[in-house]
Amino acid sequence: MATTQPTTSLVNKLPARLRNFFARYPPQVYSAAVAPRPEAPETATVTTNPEELPSPYTPNRDAKGFKRPDPKEFSPSRALLYSDPKHPNPFLPRKNFRTGKWSGPRFGLRTQAELVNLAVKYNVEALLPPGRKSTEYKDTRRNERGLAIKGTGIGQKVKGHKWERxxxxxxxxxxxxxxxxxxxxxxxxxxxxxxxxxxxxxx
Structure with a gap:
């Protein structure tokens, strides 16, 4: 009885919108904490330390600039977006394997952002399913893609001026x-x- 009282008081402090969401999608099934984290394959080299990154400028003058990343390569941000086939993630689109068609997420991006902001305010963001509006996904994606300046992301290169190269x-x-x-x-x-x-x- 002593362990259920703090949990009940915590749930009562949450707004009705979060309580209704957790009642429909229990955290022990849908939350990001229970989602598996696939590890990077041995061939993939993911470097997040800025001191270990090479120079962003291409050494040769014949470089064509930044190449688009291969969509099939391992991506830490995409690895966070997990959906269980038995319990589809309501924040992600899902595919009907009988018809081969995709259906959109049950909650749009604006609704996801509102739920994430509420969960951050009450320190229960870890109980939400993984999505594109979560803080962890945004931080990982920002480290991957870099700033708004071309060549600041992981593995990106630019031609640059001659004095820079x-x-x-x-x-x-x-x-x-x-x-x-x-x-x-x-x-x-x-x-x-x-x-x-x-x-x-x-x-």
Whole structure:
């Protein structure tokens, strides 16, 4: 009896819209917490650490720019959108395997956004089914696609200006020159401060 009282009080604090939704779609069957999380295949390399990402600029001048991702490749955001065939997700479209036709979700995107905002307000978002308006999906999708600037997403590249593409090589040459500077100064002093030089010593 002691364990049911807090649960009952929590349910009574929720608005009627959420209570009706959870009564129709129980969280123990439809929520994102019970949905399986498929793991990325071994061939897929998903990098989320910005320090490990390569330069967004293509090194060659013949690059065509950003290529559209393959829809068949593993995507962390698509992996979150799970629907059980026995208990279809009301936030996702479903396919009728007898007729081969698709039917839309029971709740539109605007209704999903309203339910998610209510659930976030009452800290019960994890009890909702996974959908495109959930906070976790939006964060994962934003990391995948990057900002509104082309080339900021994971694995994206842009051609960029020439000075941007050659910046890494120039910085490396500058670093090597600074490392060899003490030796060059020693030679400069040893040879009479440039008297009689026809050219600068080669590095």
């Amino acid at each position: 050659t910046m890494e090589a120039r910085l490396e040459d500058r670093r090597k020159a600074m490392m060899e500077m003490p030796e060059m100064i020693r030679l400069w002093k040893q040879r009479g401060h440039g008297r009689g030089w026809k050219s600068w010593p080669k590095r």
